[in-house]
Amino acid sequence: MKDNQSVEPFADAGVAAVEDGHVVLDGPDGIAITLTPQAAVATGRSLVEAGEAALEQTKGADEANS
8 A cells, every 4th residue: 555655545434324224334535335234244343353453553563663
């Protein structure tokens, strides 16, 4: 991600809603995705795990720079 400075990660969280038995995730800049309930649960778990790992990496980098 660092190679292309024009592409930065979003800092705003998406918002999930249920519509007709599906999960709709609305993200920043008009990004939207519709998932089955099973895919939404698996994606949510994966996002939490990856987010926690990224926070640990960031925490380690912050401590090294202190």
